[in-house]
Amino acid sequence: xxxxxxxxxxxxxxxxxxxxxxxxxxxxxxxxxxxxxxxxxxxxxxxxxxxxxxxxxxxxxxxxxxxxxxxxxxxxxxxxxxxxxxxxxxxxxxxxxxxxxxxxxxxxxxxxxxxxxxxxxxxxxxxxxxxxxxxxxxxxxxxxxxxxxxxxxxxxxxxxxxxxxxxxxxxxxxxxxxxxxxxxxxxxxxxxxxxxxxxxxxxxxxxxxxxxxxxxxxxxxxxxxxxxxxxxxxxxxxxxxxxxxxxxxxxxxxxxxxxxxxxxxxxxxxxxxxxxxxxxxxxxxxxxxxxxxxxxxxxxxxxxxxxxxxxxxxxxxxxxxxxxxxxxxxxxxxxxxxxxxxxxxxxxxxxxxxxxxxxxxxxxxxxxxxxxxxxxxxxxxxxxxxxxxxxxxxxxxxxxxxxxxxxxxxxxxxxxxxxxxxxxxxxxxxxxxxxxxxxxxxxxxxxxxxxxxxxxxxxxxxxxxxxxxxxxxxxxxxxxxxxxxxxxxxxxxxxxxxxxxxx
Numbered sequence: 470x471x472x473x474x475x476x477x478x479x480x481x482x483x484x485x486x487x488x489x490x491x492x493x494x495x496x497x498x499x500x501x502x503x504x505x506x507x508x509x510x511x512x513x514x515x516x517x518x519x520x521x522x523x524x525x526x527x528x529x530x531x532x533x534x535x536x537x538x539x540x541x542x543x544x545x546x547x548x549x550x551x552x553x554x555x556x557x558x559x560x561x562x563x564x565x566x567x568x569x570x571x572x573x574x575x576x577x578x579x580x581x582x583x584x585x586x587x588x589x590x591x592x593x594x595x596x597x598x599x600x601x602x603x604x605x606x607x608x609x610x611x612x613x614x615x616x617x618x619x620x621x622x623x624x625x626x627x628x629x630x631x632x633x634x635x636x637x638x639x640x641x642x643x644x645x646x647x648x649x650x651x652x653x654x655x656x657x658x659x660x661x662x663x664x665x666x667x668x669x670x671x672x673x674x675x676x677x678x679x680x681x682x683x684x685x686x687x688x689x690x691x692x693x694x695x696x697x698x699x700x701x702x703x704x705x706x707x708x709x710x711x712x713x714x715x716x717x718x719x720x721x722x723x724x725x726x727x728x729x730x731x732x733x734x735x736x737x738x739x740x741x742x743x744x745x746x747x748x749x750x751x752x753x754x755x756x757x758x759x760x761x762x763x764x765x766x767x768x769x770x771x772x773x774x775x776x777x778x779x780x781x782x783x784x785x786x787x788x789x790x791x792x793x794x795x796x797x798x799x800x801x802x803x804x805x806x807x808x809x810x811x812x813x814x815x816x817x818x819x820x821x822x823x824x825x826x827x828x829x830x831x832x833x834x835x836x837x838x839x840x841x842x843x844x845x846x847x848x849x850x851x852x853x854x855x856x857x858x859x860x861x862x863x864x865x866x867x868x869x870x871x872x873x874x875x876x877x878x879x880x881x882x883x884x885x886x887x888x889x890x891x892x893x894x895x896x897x898x899x900x901x902x903x904x905x906x907x908x909x910x911x912x913x914x915x916x917x918x919x920x921x922x923x924x925x926x927x928x929x930x931x932x933x934x935x936x937x938x939x940x941x942x943x944x945x946x947x948x949x950x951x952x953x954x955x956x957x958x959x960x961x962x963x964x965x966x967x968x969x970x971x972x
Contacts, residue, residue, distance in 0.1 A: 558631030
């Protein structure tokens, strides 16, 4: 669920919950206030008794006002009303014109009436004369005003009740109200704060710590988030960036190591023929080659070593152009069987002088065609067969060339009965300048770039290459390339594969 939706639901839930809680709390507070305050007025009565007495009192006053107004000015009626206020700790004050009188068992004298007149006058000036509170002898007396406008001479009853206890309770009730409001706010805010902290603040803090570690160069950590929201998506994207950055740095370090190894191998493989050339030139210079036959031998060796260096430089230049995608490929669709027969004829001439027996096998269809650069694939076969001839160590050397078809791909395999190699060396043979130490120490001629060039060419054609070997018995290099591919598609696939190889 997205953070936006969560917040919207939280706000909606908060509004509804707030409205419900406010309504319920409001009703509860009003009820509680009335009950709380009433408990200070009703004294030792029950709430039901106090409510009944109050209702009866006002009903009787209303009845007398309508049907027996003459009783309202009767001292006996006023005294009975005053006595009925006694359970409330109160009494009755009657005001008629300028005359103020007090009635009831708990009635106060003239001093209180003077205080009440002053309090009523103050309340009237503020237009708050319905309820008047008078402070009298450490008590709080509430006067409820009841006017009788229908009487010729203005008449007002002040129903007095002792609210001293209720007033003291009101002070403590404010604390109760504030506590209720705090609880209400907590109920609303806690879920929102919890969602905000869990889904926003903590993930952002995790992201901040990850950014700081990356800034310090530390990439050996992981950022994980199971949240299916915007922040979780950002963290996963950030983790992907960190992973790619770490992989890029590791690839850069590996590339730097390869570069150092490449320079070392170039130095070694160029130094060997150069050392030979220097030795033979020195022999000619100091006069060791003192007859025409020996001189010719020295010059032939120098020329052969120069050719080896020239081939090595040509291979290195071609490999560099393949890496930089500057070598042009001329892709064309050719019959596979025709390509196989032409190559077998050429290869036969190549290996004949070396005394190697060459055999071939064609198992693809007669009408199969392939999209390839013929000259580049020709070089692939020449490099593979030439590599087998170069390292052959058997008395009866044999090389077998196989071309077949498998699942929409055409297969090219070159197998020899040479020395083979260890399993840990089989994948490295496609690295540039790689030669097993045994052959390098024997100064076997070659640049060490032939199989690296083969792999680049095969990759451009969208194919794959791998080797398998039985040490001391045989070596097979197998290539798999799609039979028919669009020229542009093949190039793009090759570019991607070549890029991966160059890394």
